[in-house]
Structure formats: C-alpha cells, structure tokens
Amino acid sequence: MSQLTAPKIVTSRIGFDDSFTLDRFLATGGYEGLRKALTMSPSEVCAQVDAASLLGRGGAGFPAGRKWSMLRKNDVSYLVINGDESEPATFKDHLLIERDPHQLIEGVLIAAYALQVNQAFIFIRGEFALGLERLQSALNDAYAYGAVGTKILNSSFSIDLVVHPGAGAYICGEETSLLESLEGKRGFPRIKPPFFPAAIGLYGEPTVVNNVETMSNLPWIISNGGDAFAALGETPSTGTRLFALAGHVRNPGVYELEMVKNTFRDLIFDPALGGGIPSGGRVKAFIPGGVSAPWFYEEDLDTPLGQGQVADKGSMLGSGSVVVMDDSTCMVRAAWRITRFFSRESCGQCTPCREGSGWLERILYRLEHGEGRVEDLDLLLDLCDNIAPGLSWPPQQTTICVLGPSIPSSIHSAISHFRDEFLAHVKEGGCSYA
Amino acid sequence: MSALTPDRRTRAEHLVALYPEKRSALIPICHIAQEQEGHLTDELMIEVAELVGVTPAEVQGTVSFYDMLRIEPVGKYVVSVCTNIACLLAGGEEMLEHVEKTTGTRRGGTSSDGMFTVEEAECLADCDVVPCVQINNRFVRTTTPETFDALAARLRSGETVTDIPTSGIVSRVERSVGLVADPEVVAQERSALRASDQKATS
Amino acid sequence: MPEQPESSTTVSITIDGREVVAKKGEMVIAAAENAGTYIPRFCYHPRMKPVGVCRMCLVEVDSGRGPTLQPACFIEATDQMTVVTDSEKVKKAQDGVLEFLLANHPLDCPVCDKGGECPLQDQTLAHGPGETRFIEEKRHFEKPIALSELVLLDRERCIQCSRCTRFAEEVAGEALIDFLGRGDQVEVAMFPDEPFSSYFSGNTVQICPVGALTATPYRFAARPWDLEQVETTCTGCAVGCRVAVQSSSGRLTRLLGVDADPVNHSWMCDKGRFGFEAVNGVDDGNEELALTDPTRRLTEPMVRKNGTLVPVSWSEALSAVASQLKDAKEKDPQSVGAIGGAQLTNEGAFTWTSLIKGIVGSDSVDAQLGDGLDAQLVLALPRATIDEAANACTVILLSGDLREELPVLFLRLRHSAVEAKNSLIDLGPRTSALSAVAKVRLPARPGEAPLVARALAGDVAAVTQLKGHREGHTFGDEDLASAQHLLGEDGSGVVVVIGRTSVAEDAAFVESAARILHQRYPNAKFLPALRRGNVMGALEMGMAPGILPGETSLAQPGAALRSWWPLVPGIQGKTALEQLAAFGDGSQEVLLLLGADPLADVADGALVERALRSSGSLVCVSGHGGAILERADVVLPAAVVHERAGTTTNIEGRVSRLGQKMVAPGLAWSDWMIAAELAAALGAQWEFTAVGDVTDQIAAVVQGFSGISSNALAQPATRDGVVLGSTAAPTTAGLLDPMATPGMVSAEEFGLGSYAGIVRGEEQAQAPTSGAGAPSLTTSLSSGENVISPALDNYSLRIVGTHTLYDNGANIVGSPSLSALRKVAVAMVNPYDLDRLGLATGDKAKLRSGRATIILPVEADAGVLRGTVVLNANVTVHGAERRENPLASLVDSSLPVNDVVLESL
Numbered sequence A: 001m002s003q004l005t006a007p008k009i010v011t012s013r014i015g016f017d018d019s020f021t022l023d024r025f026l027a028t029g030g031y032e033g034l035r036k037a038l039t040m041s042p043s044e045v046c047a048q049v050d051a052a053s054l055l056g057r058g059g060a061g062f063p064a065g066r067k068w069s070m071l072r073k074n075d076v077s078y079l080v081i082n083g084d085e086s087e088p089a090t091f092k093d094h095l096l097i098e099r100d101p102h103q104l105i106e107g108v109l110i111a112a113y114a115l116q117v118n119q120a121f122i123f124i125r126g127e128f129a130l131g132l133e134r135l136q137s138a139l140n141d142a143y144a145y146g147a148v149g150t151k152i153l154n155s156s157f158s159i160d161l162v163v164h165p166g167a168g169a170y171i172c173g174e175e176t177s178l179l180e181s182l183e184g185k186r187g188f189p190r191i192k193p194p195f196f197p198a199a200i201g202l203y204g205e206p207t208v209v210n211n212v213e214t215m216s217n218l219p220w221i222i223s224n225g226g227d228a229f230a231a232l233g234e235t236p237s238t239g240t241r242l243f244a245l246a247g248h249v250r251n252p253g254v255y256e257l258e259m260v261k262n263t264f265r266d267l268i269f270d271p272a273l274g275g276g277i278p279s280g281g282r283v284k285a286f287i288p289g290g291v292s293a294p295w296f297y298e299e300d301l302d303t304p305l306g307q308g309q310v311a312d313k314g315s316m317l318g319s320g321s322v323v324v325m326d327d328s329t330c331m332v333r334a335a336w337r338i339t340r341f342f343s344r345e346s347c348g349q350c351t352p353c354r355e356g357s358g359w360l361e362r363i364l365y366r367l368e369h370g371e372g373r374v375e376d377l378d379l380l381l382d383l384c385d386n387i388a389p390g391l392s393w394p395p396q397q398t399t400i401c402v403l404g405p406s407i408p409s410s411i412h413s414a415i416s417h418f419r420d421e422f423l424a425h426v427k428e429g430g431c432s433y434a
Numbered sequence B: 001m002s003a004l005t006p007d008r009r010t011r012a013e014h015l016v017a018l019y020p021e022k023r024s025a026l027i028p029i030c031h032i033a034q035e036q037e038g039h040l041t042d043e044l045m046i047e048v049a050e051l052v053g054v055t056p057a058e059v060q061g062t063v064s065f066y067d068m069l070r071i072e073p074v075g076k077y078v079v080s081v082c083t084n085i086a087c088l089l090a091g092g093e094e095m096l097e098h099v100e101k102t103t104g105t106r107r108g109g110t111s112s113d114g115m116f117t118v119e120e121a122e123c124l125a126d127c128d129v130v131p132c133v134q135i136n137n138r139f140v141r142t143t144t145p146e147t148f149d150a151l152a153a154r155l156r157s158g159e160t161v162t163d164i165p166t167s168g169i170v171s172r173v174e175r176s177v178g179l180v181a182d183p184e185v186v187a188q189e190r191s192a193l194r195a196s197d198q199k200a201t202s
Numbered sequence C: 001m002p003e004q005p006e007s008s009t010t011v012s013i014t015i016d017g018r019e020v021v022a023k024k025g026e027m028v029i030a031a032a033e034n035a036g037t038y039i040p041r042f043c044y045h046p047r048m049k050p051v052g053v054c055r056m057c058l059v060e061v062d063s064g065r066g067p068t069l070q071p072a073c074f075i076e077a078t079d080q081m082t083v084v085t086d087s088e089k090v091k092k093a094q095d096g097v098l099e100f101l102l103a104n105h106p107l108d109c110p111v112c113d114k115g116g117e118c119p120l121q122d123q124t125l126a127h128g129p130g131e132t133r134f135i136e137e138k139r140h141f142e143k144p145i146a147l148s149e150l151v152l153l154d155r156e157r158c159i160q161c162s163r164c165t166r167f168a169e170e171v172a173g174e175a176l177i178d179f180l181g182r183g184d185q186v187e188v189a190m191f192p193d194e195p196f197s198s199y200f201s202g203n204t205v206q207i208c209p210v211g212a213l214t215a216t217p218y219r220f221a222a223r224p225w226d227l228e229q230v231e232t233t234c235t236g237c238a239v240g241c242r243v244a245v246q247s248s249s250g251r252l253t254r255l256l257g258v259d260a261d262p263v264n265h266s267w268m269c270d271k272g273r274f275g276f277e278a279v280n281g282v283d284d285g286n287e288e289l290a291l292t293d294p295t296r297r298l299t300e301p302m303v304r305k306n307g308t309l310v311p312v313s314w315s316e317a318l319s320a321v322a323s324q325l326k327d328a329k330e331k332d333p334q335s336v337g338a339i340g341g342a343q344l345t346n347e348g349a350f351t352w353t354s355l356i357k358g359i360v361g362s363d364s365v366d367a368q369l370g371d372g373l374d375a376q377l378v379l380a381l382p383r384a385t386i387d388e389a390a391n392a393c394t395v396i397l398l399s400g401d402l403r404e405e406l407p408v409l410f411l412r413l414r415h416s417a418v419e420a421k422n423s424l425i426d427l428g429p430r431t432s433a434l435s436a437v438a439k440v441r442l443p444a445r446p447g448e449a450p451l452v453a454r455a456l457a458g459d460v461a462a463v464t465q466l467k468g469h470r471e472g473h474t475f476g477d478e479d480l481a482s483a484q485h486l487l488g489e490d491g492s493g494v495v496v497v498i499g500r501t502s503v504a505e506d507a508a509f510v511e512s513a514a515r516i517l518h519q520r521y522p523n524a525k526f527l528p529a530l531r532r533g534n535v536m537g538a539l540e541m542g543m544a545p546g547i548l549p550g551e552t553s554l555a556q557p558g559a560a561l562r563s564w565w566p567l568v569p570g571i572q573g574k575t576a577l578e579q580l581a582a583f584g585d586g587s588q589e590v591l592l593l594l595g596a597d598p599l600a601d602v603a604d605g606a607l608v609e610r611a612l613r614s615s616g617s618l619v620c621v622s623g624h625g626g627a628i629l630e631r632a633d634v635v636l637p638a639a640v641v642h643e644r645a646g647t648t649t650n651i652e653g654r655v656s657r658l659g660q661k662m663v664a665p666g667l668a669w670s671d672w673m674i675a676a677e678l679a680a681a682l683g684a685q686w687e688f689t690a691v692g693d694v695t696d697q698i699a700a701v702v703q704g705f706s707g708i709s710s711n712a713l714a715q716p717a718t719r720d721g722v723v724l725g726s727t728a729a730p731t732t733a734g735l736l737d738p739m740a741t742p743g744m745v746s747a748e749e750f751g752l753g754s755y756a757g758i759v760r761g762e763e764q765a766q767a768p769t770s771g772a773g774a775p776s777l778t779t780s781l782s783s784g785e786n787v788i789s790p791a792l793d794n795y796s797l798r799i800v801g802t803h804t805l806y807d808n809g810a811n812i813v814g815s816p817s818l819s820a821l822r823k824v825a826v827a828m829v830n831p832y833d834l835d836r837l838g839l840a841t842g843d844k845a846k847l848r849s850g851r852a853t854i855i856l857p858v859e860a861d862a863g864v865l866r867g868t869v870v871l872n873a874n875v876t877v878h879g880a881e882r883r884e885n886p887l888a889s890l891v892d893s894s895l896p897v898n899d900v901v902l903e904s905l
C-alpha cells in the first residue's frame, strides 16, 4: 500500500504555472528558510542538517552533514552545485531547476552560510537551455531582491553566486570532473586521493560539491527543523526523495515520495504514481537507480525505496531514476544501448574504461545484429571482470572514477539473468524482438 | 581585430570577471562565440584563447571534449534525438530514422539546404515525454512523427518559433550584475564571525 | 625509546613479502623500483607529475584496510604498507590493461621505429595473451601527420598516456599539443597552422612509450638492435646535458637524454638532440662540397699555395705553423694569438693554452668572442650550481633569454618557478621565456644594468637617474621594493644568473652590475650564463688574457704548473676583439682560430672584415668548412663532438666525460693531438699517448682539478661528473628509468676506448672531491670601474643584440633538419615606437648606425622596451647570403652602446 501522506518538501510549488518567479516564490514562503538561517549561527545550521540526516541526492548518497564537516578550514573555499544531471533516465533536477529555481538558490545560500563560503557556483547541464534561462533570471531577481550579494537580507553575510553552463559531457556529473570543467578544462575526473574535494577542490581550494536536489531540501529543513525531516522515512534514509520513473509505465514522471515507506511496486503500479505497465505485460527487469546500477527483476518489486534496502539487494538507489522494461524488451539491445552510452561518454583517461567500453559495445552490437559467437558471452564477462574485478557490488575498480566499473552493471545483469536470450541471438542470427 | 562582435566581446569580458581564474570562463565564452556562426571557427578559438590566457591548442582540445561545442559548421537547426534507454523503449531509434527522412540528412550530417543538422543524442533528461527531441537545445516535445513533421515544416517555411533561437544560443538571459561581494568586506565578516564563534565555544 | 632520526624521512613497507625502506612521500612505483621490483607502466614518468591514467601499474596495496588494486604511480608509500605486485589478481589486472591497449593498437611493429625497444611490445611478449580476442575493426587514422618539422605523429599507435602533452604543458610550458576528442576517439593534436615548434619537441619522441611520435631525423634510420651507444655530455651549449649517443652502420643516428639528476633531468633541447646531423655531414660522396660550405667536413690538412688551399700531409701543415710559432717565440711572442676554444675538450683547451702561453709565451688567448664576460670576474664570483639555482629562494636573471641560449637551464629554472620553489627577478632588457613566470620584472635597458643593480642595492640616486630616461622608468617603486624584499639582508639563498643581456653593448655594464650585486649581497652566488659548449672548461684552462689554468693570474702560477710550463707570459695578452684589431693593423702576425668563426660569432662586422683583409697568417683548426676558409692560410682538420673522448666543463664547473662514438673522418685529429704535435715541434717533451694522459696531467698540475683523473671519472659515482670546488662527494641518481630512456638499459654503457689501460697507480678507484682553487682572482671583484652609457637622443633607438637558438651556428647550418628552422633577421620594436614611426609589422625599414645603413623588416613586439630595438645575432635576412649579418653590420664594438635611427623607406 502506497504511503502518499508525506508533505511535499521540494515539489510544493510545481503545480503553479508561475512557480519559477520571485513573486510566486515569495508568496509561498520563499526565502523564509534563509532568513531563519541567517539568525542562527553557521554551526547551528550545520547541526540542523546533521539532524536531518540528509543523504546526498546526486548518486552516491553520502550524508550532506558529514561532507560539510570535512571541509578543510581555509580562508577561501567554494561551494559547487552539481546540476549536470546526465545519468540516463534521471530527470528530477531538470524539474527543480526549471520549475523552482529560487528554491535551489535559497538552498545554496543556506549551505553557503553554513559553510561560510563566499563564492558558489551552480553548474547546470548545458542542454538545459530553458533551465539556464529561468535560473539566471531568478538569480538576477534574487540579487535585486538582496538575497544574494553583499550583506544578504541585511545580515552580515556576503556571497556571490554564478550560474555556469556545462557543454555536454556526462562525465562532468562526476564531481572532480565537474570541477575540472568548471576550471575551463577537459572534464577529466581527478585521481584520488584526495578522496573528497573538501580537502582539495576547485582551484585547489577546499570545496563542497552537492546535488541540486540535495540543496533544494535545505529551505524546508531549516524552516521545519532537521528533526521534522528525520521523522520522515527511516534512518538513514530520511525525508522524501524524487523518483524519476521512465520506460514501460503508464505515467512516467517525477514523484516525490517519502523514503522507505513505499516500494518499487508502489511506484510502478499505484494508479496515482506509475499506473502500471501500458501493455499489460510483466516487468521483465527494472533499473533501480540509474543505468550505472545493477538491474532488478520482478522478484525485487517489493523492495522498499530506501538506500540501504536497495544496497542490501546488490544494487543502488543512485540518482533515483527507475526504468521499467516489460517483457517485450530485448535484453541484448538494452545492454548494448547502455554500454554504448558509456563508451561514448568515457572521458578517455583510463585504459580499461576507454578501450573496454568500446570493445564491449562492439561485441554487444555484433550479438544484437546476428554476428555473435557463443564464446562472446564469456568474453564479455571476462572483459567486464577486467574493468571491475570480481563483478561484485559495490564494485572494485581498475579505473580512476566509477564510470568504469559502472559499465559492467547492465552487461553482467543481462547475461546472468537472460543468458538464453543471448544464446538465442547467436543461434537465430539476430534479434527476434524487433 | 576581434573575431567576436563587439557586444559579444564585452559579454565575454564580463564573464572572465566572474571567475577567480580566467580559464573558468572558457566554456561560457565558447557558448557565446558559438552563437555567432553556429560553430567555433579557428579565429574564434584564437580569440577565446587570448581572452582566457591559454593556447589555441588548449581551447581546441577542451572544446573537442564537449558535445555541445562544435568545430565543424552546423545547420540552422540542430535536431537532437535521444535514443538512450528510456527513449529506446519508446521508439527513439525509429524516431531518429524518421527525423533523418524528414530533414533529408543522416545522423551526424547537415541537410543540403543548411537547415538541419541531425544528431543522435544521449539522454537529455526529459524522459517522461518520449522519445525526446531537442532543437537548438530546446525541448520541443514532438513525440510523434506527425508532430515533428509539422514543426519541421514551420521551421523550413522560415517561420521563427520563439522558443527555438538560433543554433548555438544557450541562454538568452544575461547576468545583470557583476560580482558584488567585496573580498575585503568578506574578510572582515569572516574574522568577526570567527571571533564570535570563539567566544561561543570558550 | 630514543627517536630514530631517519624515521621522519623514511617509511618501511613490504613489497612482495620483502620489507624495504622507502622515502617518505615517494610513490610506490619508485620505491619498488629502488628495491629491485619493476612495476610495468606507461604514463608514469619520473620527472613529471603522476596522473595514473594508463592503469598499467595496478598492484595490490594494503594500507590497513585490506588489499585493493591501486596504481603504484599514484600511491605514496606509507609506513607499514603492504604491496603485492605478483599475485594472480595483479597479473589479471595488468594483462587486462595490456589487452585493452592492444585492442586499438596497429600491428605494424615490423615497420615501426620503436620496434625492438617498445615497452608495449616487450610487455606483450613477456605477459601478453598469445592470441587476440579482439576480432572487430581497429580504430583508423590517416598515417603519420606532422606535428612540426621535426616530430611526426602516428595516431593509430598512440596509447593516450599523455606523456607528450604533459611534457609540452608541464615541462616546456608550451601547450601547443593537446588531446582532441573524448573516450576512445582521443588523439593528440596541434591547432591548425600552429605547429608544435618547441625547442624541446624531441623530448616527446624520447618519452613516447610506443612509436606514435617519431623524429624526422631518425625515422627509419636504424633498428634499435643495430644501435651502438656511448654515454657522453652534449656540448651544444654550456649546460652540458648528459646524453647517450647512438650510431648504426657508421653514422650517428640518435641522441637520447640521460637522467642526470644535477643537470638535465633527462631532457635535451632539439639543437643538442638533432645537431648530430652536422657531424655526419651531408657529403653524398658524389660531388665534393666547396670548402666554404659549412656542411662539409674537413678531412685533410691544407696549406695555401699560390692563392689556393691545397691538401698536404700533416707534417707539412704542422711544420708550416710550427715555424711561425718558433719565429714568434724568438722575436715577439705577442705577435701570436688564438681565438676560440669553447669547442675544445678540456684536454684540447689545456694543451692549446700550454702551447701558446707556456711554450710560445703569448698571453693572447681568448675563448670568448667579444660576446662573453670578463673571465677573471666570472671565475672569481662565488659560483652556484644548476641545482643551487633551481633550489634558490630567489634568482636574479641578468642574462639573455635562457631558452635561446641555455635551453635546459631554462627548463630547470622554469620548473622551479612554476612549482613556486623560487622567485625570479628578471632584469633582462626584453621579455624572455622566463618573464612570464617571473615574480618581478625590472628591465634594464642597454647600459642601465649597473643603475638597476645600484637601485636594487638601495641607491636612491640610481632610481632618479633611471627615471630621467627619455622613455621614463621601466618599473615602478613597488616592483623595486618587492625585489629588494626577495633579496633579503645579505643575499643568502640568492643566485644571480649572469650572462650578456646584449651583445651590442659593452660587457662592462653587466660586469659592473655583478660587482655591485656582489658587494651589496655578498652571500649571493652566481651562475654564469655563458653559451658556448665548453667555454667554462676553456676559461678554467686559462683561455683568456691575464689568467692561467686553475683560476690564477699571470702573476701567481701554481707551483705544479710552473714546473711543467717552460715559461709564463709576462705581459697581459689581447682579447679576441683586440686581437682582431691587431691582426687587422698588422701588429699581430699569426692568428689561430680554434674552432671559432669570427664571421659568424663576432658582433662587429667591420672589425672582422678589416682583420681578414690583413696579410698576417691565419690558421684555422676546424671540423667544418665555412666562409672563413676563403681567407685561411693553413687548415688543420679537427675531430668534432662525438668523435673525440676527453672531458668537458659546464656552466656550473661540472667536469664530465665525453664519449667517443665515431672515428673522425679522413685525417682529422683530436684537438689536443694537434697542439701536442706543435708543442713537440717546438721542443716540448710531453708524453701524451692518449687523451687520458692529458686528463691526468690536468689533474696533476691544474689547481682545483686535483683528483679529477681519468680513472676517477670512470667510476660509476662520477657518471654525472664532478663539480669543481665542491667538497661533497659526487653521487649519481639511482636507476635510469627504462621508459624515460628507451634502449639504454641494454646497450653498452660507456665507449671511452681511449681511456683503456691508462690507470695510474696512485689514483685509485675512489671518487674524487676537488679542492677549491686559490682565490687569486678575487681582486677583479672589487675593481668596479664606473661605466657610463651616453644618453639616448630623441630620434634613435638603442640596440639590444640577442641570440636565437636557431641561428647560423655551425651545428644548425650543418644539420639539414635544423637548418630549415633557422630564424631570419627582423627588427623587433615596441608597438608604440613602431606606431610613432608610421610602421607596421612586416614593413621594411631603414636602420642607420654610424657603421652602416641596412634594410630590414620590422615586427611589433610588446616585449621590447620603448626606445630600444632588438636584433638577433648571427642571422640573415630572408633569402640573403649567410655571410650577411645585419646586427654585425650595424654594431661598433668600441662603443659602450649602439644606437640606430629607424626610418620607413
């Protein structure tokens, strides 16, 4: 049974046509969270975020409060917001940026105040042209309103905020690649250590990188208190979360749901949510958290929408994107297309990722197009194993960033569950789904 | 002689001023430079290099990393059709083939009349209105062959569709202010706050 | 428990079960290598920042949280770390990377220059899969494209290790190549019409781990297994990079930089790397080249008879010269003089000085050609090493553009400046390649160096004087204050790089500035930026008027030397310029040119022309042809670099060995042998049978060289040479990185055949530490006469005469690959001045000095100071004959500074 009683924390204004304007924002409690935060000390604001146990919404699910506490004390430090949203079938930040840009700005200002950061950047995926325009207009209005700039809202805190457009490269969602890109370079992820930009980040200075949705939660958390947020969901997966539902469902879209209280079945089948599979068919497989995640199957539908619950079953909630594939879907084709995505988006630094992704893609292409050999299945798995030794989850890696070990997820999932389908492709010399 | 038009040159200089290090403005300036002719000519890259203090080879190298920045000329309208997983499941591949037919060019190519460049895109993050099509980075939400053809016909007839600016334009909204938080003011605030923090903890 | 002192700098780690000690902060890959475990790698280069991208070096590392695969090139060794390099898991990961690399790599090894010394090939052979599992089409690119005139790129072979692009950006500071594209489409590219024309481009070829980058001079020249190799020191300039020189089928084929820690860190410049072509010569055997052709090698002694040079036997040529020397010795030793010596070995320099000073009795020997600095001053100033300069807190640049003159010194200093290890104060009269990384720039116009030095020393009057210049002050008061701040109280931790900022002004300006800085900042050290190959060795051997071997004055010959030389000149001799003048007016009868070519090297054309019109006897000791031979009376063919063994001394006073790879062509002899034969003809009883005997004689009689015997230099610890005056025992860096110097591990290490069998009994196998020489030249430090430059009038521009690496020097002209890159003459002028004159870049203009009026194209250059014009030495106007030398036509070396009027045609 779906639990749809939780408050809308980040999507409360989405229903208004003018949700992106300053007027609507102010009329619906906008900048109140910031005002309140400015009356508190920075450490009190941090304490609230800690109490909320807000997990990062960008993919890795790292607690925001913990990340903030790691920020190296320094005269100059930066806050960078990750709005690159390029993980396939993830489209929640897109909504927040276009439809409630002021909420995002307010969240960023609260974080900046808490971290005592005086310059922040919002990195927005370049393809979000409308989002960039809405956000830039909102920022201009916010400057004019006095919420950004010198001594914001008559406090003793000053901050500048810059909206920075990306230019089309999935890898720039990876936080260190994003920083390189923001520095005007090729988006090559930085090698670790240091493991967090909190030590060495933008321009070599301490930097916090957080996701758009993570930031958008802050106004509510400050207005209502961290405890109120933590009361929703189940520790450690607290609050609500945006789920981007796509694929074979009747009502694809973004849904804000209380964490843990609902299951994938609720999300996909509840008439108020996904509404079930249009063809009336069955769920053959679904991706629980972006294409980097190992797949789930019909038997996993009752898994609750919680970070730990999904991890326990060997996958991840990741970016909150759920892709449903019904029984009309060719699994070879799905795996091929996802692998092709990684191959096109590999930055090209690490040999296993750069060469491996292309090689895997070409083998899968052959299989899908009837040129496959039986031995290709083991070859695929062995090459995957050379990228992510052991093919376990969370993966071990031979690469700098986790794009590399994400490549095997779909291939390993598809072959382990649908080996016969692959063999049929070999035997029949092609795909019988087309 | 500036390869950028004077107003774009001014905008570019404003951008440089927004960042602690010049090179950060490289990509935003390339977006602006690209508005001019739809792609980055050698002359434009040389000027970007000069503006942000790197070599032209570095500008070219950086530009070539990013899908949206183009070194080759493109048509007036760049049509991007997503075939990634959510769109694939909704017929993105078929949609792309249809777009190729309507515009008369293969993916990666430009129609002979210079109207359309067609691209196969990776996920564009609009996965609930599928298959997803963008024209000049605007979501046009033509999910059927018929709706796409109708829009293409309007564009071809020379009609200007306000939602679809010239190729290369990423944002029509300019930043209205420069940086305002004076570093000295910031430093004062910081030390004041540190002092009060110290008092609070001791 | 007492604290162990070394615990702060070392850590203990376990590698494959063995406990080893590693330096703190050292990468695991280096620690393992030092412990004898070689971890395969492609992208890691010990002289560049690690990037960890190729993933070939994956090993299992356990720092307490369980073993994980980590790139050994990017993980610092920490205490108690466990590293496993030979497990199944490691093997699988490494084999996987190798297989991935081969997926897109073409199988053209049989025609690849790298075949036989290719780490990719070697590792595939050692561990790779027997058969490919890759059956799809490989990536295809058009075959080699030219990145520059010297470097070709075969993109299919590239494994994206980024060594070349990182070198260009990180080491050379010229990001002219970069990656293009993303993912497996990545390729290395330059910007259209902006080739990778860097003086250091050859290094990328050396460090490319596969055959993607090849050098045009070496392409298809040899197979690595046919190469023979010796280690030697490059004498292309006075940095003295340690290199390996290779040959195949009797021709030199390639030079590779050797990783000498105190000197070149494995790098070389392209002039040094590709200049070997000049040694091979371009004689195709069909038609003899003219004697005036600089690409021609000289193979026989010649004497002028009836107006033509005709080949003669050595004995005839030698007796012709010997009789003139004998005459002079008896009548007037001052009528003999020698110019040049920087191309000689230490042994050559020593024997020639001994001949002319110690036997004939003339002090007129000068290794510098009017473009150097007072030898006594250079030798007396407290000298810094290259390492000291690179590690100094502050470096003052009072020299020409180091990238043009001493390229690898430029790399070393640039690296320290970029890494913020030192602060540069740039006093050069025009911006140099180092200006961009300098902390402060206090440009001194021609003639102003002493004023700027006085300003630095705190003299307010000097500042006022500088402000009085027609064009005003070249720097602000804050710049001066911050420079003074960087110099501290007494100059401790300061190194002054001192050379000629312009060859069109009197050397006295820079010399005076050096004295002022030395007096004000007594703890500052000086690194001489003198350009020519073994110029320091020549000066140490006394090849300058007024000094004797071992940094002593005529008045104070060392006892050992005194006992060996029959006599010591009593009168101070003439400098090179004075000799030319004297030869011109007949007061000097014999002029010996020891590898020097005044036509190319002296910045006063009229002086040289006058000298050559004289009737005196001109003797040329040279390896190559040249215009000067039109005038020579006797030609003595000499072996050149790579054809002779011995030792050389670099700018910091480092004595290192020269390896002989080739036999000199025809009848050419080593420089020292020629002098020795002449000495014998004059009755000397030198017992030299091999070059090592001369080396040992130097060690025996020259102050400061004691202990630097041939045997001592042959020890492994002195592989990088010995610094004169240094009391520290010489050390050599550990293992050569086989990736940094491909092929070098397998080849013969040293080929100094001529050293064999001359081990002297008493000098056993210990490494030498040379004692400091007697400080007998220090008087030159205080005699700071005040040189004054006349004020600049309202119409003229003052000439700054600079050097460019690709000038008409013999190595460049003689090497076809480099010859094409030669710079042409243009007048570089500040845009403001150019505007004022109504001229624009590319226009031709008239330059009028007291000496000549010439026509040159002009070029706007913001790095040129207002009121000055910059002209390169030894270059010609596009299309003109090589002998034309615009700078030399204009300059009068007797003037303190040279001015020109610049007008549109």
Ligand SMILES: Cc1cc2nc3c(=O)[nH]c(=O)nc-3n(C[C@H](O)[C@H](O)[C@H](O)COP(=O)(O)O)c2cc1C
Residues within 6 Å of the ligand: A055, A056, A057, A058, A059, A060, A061, A062, A064, A082, A083, A084, A085, A086, A087, A170, A171, A172, A173, A174, A175, A176, A209, A210, A211, A212, A214, A215, A401, A402, A403
């Ligand atoms: C290949 C790759 C792509 C990523 N893409 C995104 C993205 O588009 N947006 C995002 O917020 N985080 C993305 N991440 C996660 C970021 O690296 C980072 O963890 C996140 O922005 C931190 O914000 P959070 O703590 O608020 O979640 C990506 C990570 C990887 C490895």
Ligand code: SF4
Residues within 6 Å of the ligand: A171, A188, A189, A345, A346, A347, A348, A349, A350, A351, A353, A354, A399, A400, A401, A402, A403, A404, A405
């Ligand atoms: S894993 Fe792939 S995307 Fe990540 S740094 Fe390496 S090559 Fe780039």
Ligand code: FES
Residues within 6 Å of the ligand: C040, C041, C042, C043, C044, C051, C052, C053, C054, C055, C056, C057, C058, C071, C072, C073, C074
């Ligand atoms: S990753 Fe270590 S050598 Fe390349």
